[in-house]
Amino acid sequence: MNTVRQLDRVVIRFAGDSGDGMQLTGDRFTAETAKLGNDLSTLPNYPAEIRAPAGTLPGVSSFQIHFADTDILTPGDHPEVLIAMNPAALKANLRDLKSGGTIVVNTDEFTKRNLTKVGYEANPLEDGSLDDFQVHQVALASLTIGALAEFEVSKKDAERSKNMFALGLVSWMYSRPIEATEEFLRGKFKAKPLIAEANIAALKAGWNYGDTTEAFAVRFEIPPAKLSAGTYRNITGNTALAWGITAAGVASGLPVFLGAYPITPASDILHELSKHKRFGVTTVQAEDEIAAVGAALGASWGGALGVTTSSGPGIALKSETISLAVSLELPLLVVDVQRAGPSTGLPTKTEQADLVMAMFGRHGEAPIAILAPQSPSDCFGIMLEAARIALAYRTPVMVLSDGYIANGAEPWKLPELADLPDISVPFATETNGVDAKGEPVFLPYLRDPETLARPWAVPGTPGLQHRIGGIEKADKTGDISYDPANHDFMVRTRAAKIAGVDVPDLEVDDPVGDADVLVLGWGSTWGPIGAAVRGLRDKGVPIARAHLRYLNPMPKNTAEVLARYDRVVVPEMNLGQLALLLRGNFPGTNVVGYNQVRGLPFTSNELQDALEEVIKNG
């Protein structure tokens, strides 16, 4: 009889060869956990190569999940449980595991050859090097093959189901229901019912193995979190972003046109949107990044909501066209799912080093609005906001997501669609001026006095034929103008338009009001910063925090907020790009950078230590 013990939280990492199906295993465990009502956060970590040589360290793929009975902010710094499908997975992940943690290891792969491949001179399962951990040695592959003996599947196919055996076992260990996964497998292998049933049998065999063998004395339960009432789903950043774009089409009443070229880690947005044609979403997989943004801009000119999605290298290629969009003053959404650079860098790893490119990475004075989601589910709302600004101000808007947000997942309380904002804008249909002879004319650069937006007259509108282009335009008429004073006026007007974009105030979380130090982040550092701040407050250390979702323009109260604190700590996964902007825009601020570029999100522990250091040594 097993003992059942209650836990408030746990961090589990599934690790194996990139062909072992660890991402799928993690996804299913996540779905089971979400269904149970735990709060959760996940972090996949996989190699750039689709199939690196089997059994090698570069080929290790992993998926980490943190779940709890309270609300949580990060996928967890250090796993307490590691499922290692081979020696490479053990070796690559052991250093992250908490001392005393649990290891479930697939002994079938611990052959001399596989050990040598990753540089183990002795078998770590036998040499005592794992004595600090609780190790469960399970012959996952042979047990799976044995469990599927009566199925008419090849040995290879049977062996491939070992990830489902592992999922069943871990699901049993942490009291997760597996029925939804059975349904999922039936759907996934609809065309191959035998494979579906074999996988389900492996899943159940894993569960039963935990239940019947005496190897596992303790079983754990993590009660549901007390989340606010509502309907929830689990969602990744890329999916939320694609759904946000879809929702922006609904909220604006415009057809969405996505021009995109495949690039990691943004391609899933293209994949997702190409499934949503029923919303009037058109997706064009263009010949290159430049064509992708060009087609989106052409569609915007024609009255669609033009969108392009990419990552840093692709955004660099789009730069000239984004500048054209600044000059044409047409709506355009540009999504940069940042990854570690420069150049190809670490394409599957995260970074926040495109902020300065987003601000200034164009020729001429070419200001655009810039927004950044702070978590996977925030991507939905941020795209609605980006579309609101792009449409109301006829401007390109750049959204800076990153690899951590894109692939990470968290529960999302579904919004009431009755609350979907109306972000529609009218097209111009009438002339708006008179020429020298008093005849009515259309002035394509006559601006709305409040927003400074120009009229959006789409081709096909009778009587409003006009020409626009990259050459500087005369104020109001839009005719070609080389006049120095006009150029000066137009440059300043375009800058004033972006500076005047209406964005909500920066909210400060300073519960006691006695903090001297403010920690100010942007983008995906929101979770780790939040966890670190919680940790400090639990210890009685006062700290204030704020997070910028709007990076250009920044909220109007930013200067006033910064002035309230002695020091402003800015943690970034770059070498200090927001810090640079703050020092330039708010010169009196004492900005302290905390920077890492390891391709991985901050751990909340190290962030907490760093913040405490600043507070103490102030």
Added chain:
Amino acid sequence: MADVKLDAPKLKAKDFKSTQEVRWCPGCGDYAILAAVQSFLPELGLEREKIAFVSGIGCSSRFPYYLNTYGIHSIHGRAPAIATGLAVSRPDLSVWVVTGDGDALSIGGNHLIHALRRNVNLKILLFNNRIYGLTKGQYSPTSGAGTLTKSSPMGSVDSPFNPLSLALGSEATFVARTLDSDRAHLQEVLRAAAEHEGSAFVEIYQNCPIFNDGAFEVLKNPETRDESIIRLQDGEPIRFGGADGDKVVVQSGYGLQVRDAAEVDEADVVVHKADVDDPAYAFALSRLSGVALDHTPIGVFRNVKRPTYDKGVRSQVDEAAAGVDRTEALDRLLHSGDTWTVL
């Protein structure tokens, strides 16, 4: 332009003139092309607002400013990409691209070949003057090897593109060539291009009087033109060389060859057919002339039917979106898959 209604309002050439002052160099071939296009556009039978001209960068790309239609003067080489976005999302418009040899074949080569491959419903007018004019006279991807320019003082060492061969290699469904100075022929080709459903690629030989004057003189000079120009007429044997047509085109090896008519059996003279499915025929035609322009076919080389990209994309969207209440569908999307409710 199958989706465009052709119930003709009676417009005139002057209705297509914009208020902008035309600023090409005196004597530029672009003037003749502009006049020809302005007087041709009423034939489309479309209201002016239903026509959109998209250009890139270069002398030719100033074209949209001078037409009273919708127009966009974009960035170097990207006009086919921008026009693709417009054409896909707006089936009610007649979309034209105006480009040059540098714009289309050098910096924008990738967009051109992919627009042609996809067969987007665009009419692409490539003004080929074999030189960079706006940047003041560097050799272009259609300049012959050995061209002396500021950037090639000892002669360019590049081999040029044959624009029609390139277009045909890109799976273009409509390929034609004409001359800036021959208004009747130019308009005849424009007419055929406008009637074609899909990408229509038209190379227009255009004289640059400043940096490459006389580049096409051999096709214009009364003393040489009859010997040099092969006027392609659909369904007609290919004859040229003066009033009696003393030269003919025959098959030769894997391609085509110019021969004296007197030496050839009448039955062996190639009869031109633009709708031949195999692009090898049009390709062979495109190879009859090189940089030297000795035997230069003009007219419609190829005109075949193939489904268009923009229609294909739209029909998928239309099929999926038919009868869908988007707000309700969005609600269903958000609630799809595994969800749970906290009370």
